[in-house]
Amino acid sequence: MVVRYCSNRNVVFSCKYHVGWCPKYGRKVLVEPIGRRLKQVILDLIVEKNADQIEMEVMPDHVHLLVGCDPQYGIHRLVRLIKGRTSALLRHEFPELRRRMPALWTNSYFVATVGGAPLAMVKQHIENQKRI
Numbered sequence: 001m002v003v004r005y006c007s008n009r010n011v012v013f014s015c016k017y018h019v020g021w022c023p024k025y026g027r028k029v030l031v032e033p034i035g036r037r038l039k040q041v042i043l044d045l046i047v048e049k050n051a052d053q054i055e056m057e058v059m060p061d062h063v064h065l066l067v068g069c070d071p072q073y074g075i076h077r078l079v080r081l082i083k084g085r086t087s088a089l090l091r092h093e094f095p096e097l098r099r100r101m102p103a104l105w106t107n108s109y110f111v112a113t114v115g116g117a118p119l120a121m122v123k124q125h126i127e128n129q130k131r132i
Contacts, residue, residue: 006052008070016054017075019065021083021109024101028060034094038063041086051078055123066114066123079109 005014023029030038035058042065046053052068065082069075087104091097097104 006068006070008072011070011072013071014068015071015075016052016066016068016114018112018114019067019075019079019109020062020111021079022062022106024103024106026061027101029097029100029104030058030060030063034090034097035060037093038086038090041089042082045082045085046078049073049078049081055127057127075111079111083109 005012007013038058039056042056042063043053046067050070051073053065054068055064055066057064067075067078069078083105091104
């Protein structure tokens with residue numbers, strides 16, 4: 001597999017991250033049409049921040065995202081933006097989320113670099129999550 005490098009004004013990089021997070025209380029609220037809208041908003045935010053969406057899987061009780069991100073922007077800022085904006089938009093568009101939960105997301109999330117694992121393996125792992 002060929003590594004694709006990105007660059008900004010002063011850095012050439014290839015930073016890929018596997019990110020995962022859950023709704024508050026582990027509730028299974030990411031069902032259709034909420035899950036579909038969540039994917040759309042995440043993709044819009046990734047494009048807005050010039051990140052590289054490689055794979056995404058939205059399950060009823062968690063989200064997996066394989067994403068490339070500028071190290072000067074930082075994966076922590078990208079995740080914070082995604083969780084904050086999706087919470088605000090989804091809770092506005094789907095009032096049942098406001099009624100059921102005081103906040104959409106937990107404060108925590110999982111992140112791991114995938115430099116040591118082939119991207120194809122990580123993509124396969126994320127894809128296999130829907131079969132569990």
